[in-house]
Amino acid sequence: MTTGEELPCAHFTVDKQNIALWPREPPTKRDQPLALRKPSTICVVLTFLTLVLVTSILLQSILYSWLLGTISNVRTNAQLLKGRVDNISTGSSEIKRNRGGLKVASTQIQKVNVSLNQVRSQLLILETGLEKANSQIQVLTRSWAEVDVLNAQIPELKRDLDKASALNAKVRGLQNSLENMDKSLRQQNDILQMLSQGWKYFKGNFYYFSHVSKTWYSAQQFCTSRNSHLTSVTSENEQEFLYKTAGGGVYWIGLTKAGSEGDWYWADNTPFNKVQSARFWIPGEPNNVGSNEHCANIKITSLRSWNDASCDISLLFICKKPYIPSES
Template sequence: MTAREELPCAHFTVDKENISLWSKEPPSKMDWPLALRKPSTLCAALTFMTLVLLTSILLQGILYSWFLGTISDIRTNAQLMEGRVDNISTEGSEIKRNHGGLKAANIQIQRVNVSLNDVRSQLLRLQTGLEKASAGIQILTKSWEEVDALNAQIPELKKDLDKASALNAKVRGLQSSLENMDKSLRQQNDILQMVSQGWKYFKGNFYYFSRVPKTWYSAQQFCKSRNSHLTSVTSESEQEFLYKTAGGISHWIGLTKTGSEGDWYWVDDTPFNKVQSVRFWIPGEPNNVGNNEHCANIRAASLQSWNDDSCDNKLLFICKQPYIPSEP
């Protein structure tokens, strides 16, 4: 905005921050009349006051604009500060959360450190194991070298082994022969000892043919006192040996039964074969005469020589004892 004012003594122009003042070609002072010289001082004072007033107004306008801008900047800065405070609060919450996360992370780090220590220990153990394995490999390598050297000797060793095997076979054969001879000698010695005591040997058993007649029960007791029993008969060859040795003279054998209706059995617990024994009875025997013939004897010199008789009769008898090899 432009304002222009005109006075009798001066001219000036105010344009925003610029002030222009000039004279309108006033007459020189020497030409002024005396009456006009005093008002010039007043005019100068008014001009000065006017300039001061205008300057004040101008400064107020400038300062007002500056104050408005400053206030606006302060408000802007305050808003920024509020935003920063909010950000700081948010960041504080984040910091708290991050602090908790840091604690958890610290715990995890400690666990990881423990795990790393375990891994280090395991690595040390593995290293020790590898060192031992390396030493073992070296030993094995040396052993393989020795094995290779031995492999080179295998053909010769095989030949020696074949020779040794042949010799071993001969030795085993000789040893077996010696064992058989020793066994045979011991058996012969055992047999001779038993024979010298009146026993006879036949197919693994010793038989004693008595010379004194006894009842069947007394005969059995006598045999038991000699570690034997009245003889059983289990085969045709044994039956033939017994009746031939008895020579047709009656001898008690270990066959008996309990009562008239009882079954026959051997006193040495040999199973009684009723079907096989049929061919050893004298025809028509056993007949249990008087219901009192509960013991058997060999009466005839033939395969069919068995006879049932009263157990109280006194007859010769035959004891039987299995051969048991003596200790070497």
């Protein structure tokens, strides 16, 4: 190529997205217009602009496809976001509904915490009790060991106990004997004191045989002043003691009645045995002479010695009181 020769210009055609670029056959000299006969610089500029335009079209085509994909992705993401927002709204409603349940659950949890604290306190108490129980178990274990030792000694202790029991029996016998002796001595002392005062003793009772005569009522007052009563008679032995001690003298006894039609009774409130007492009356007595014989006396020395008489006559009398042991 010579320097004086012109460079061929680029020729292109655009059909939608297809671009064709090729060198144009050089025109014949007669076909070239004058306007196109310019320096090679213009061809370079045109070529550059053509490249820029082609590049722009390519970029727009590529960016259009990318934008379409991006818009589709944006729409998809928007739908996903809308679904999430709906889910969030639904969750918010659920949260609002569950808020009350959470408050109730919180209250229940507080109660459970209180109960747990109480359980902890009880557990502490139980632990303390277990420690004490363990200590006691240890003490009991030692005690059982001591018990085993004592069990080995039981036969010997039993023999000693038998000996001690025999000795205790002898001691109790001696104590009973001493108590009986002491009781007998006190009784004898009491009897001696009463005998020194003119009383006589017979089977647990003291009897006073007077030396002066009184009416039946005056005699009862005298006996009462000495913590006694005119004597009652409750057995054949007592009747025999009285008439023998009276020695044939006439003595008032405590038997009386209220009026002619009244029943006989004892002044010391001893129950009157009518059947038994029938053996002690003198035959034919009581006869209530003059309807005025309302008091009884011992008249003769005999088992059948009772006689009824007027309570106003003066006779000797017999007082009676039971023996009461003095305090030691």
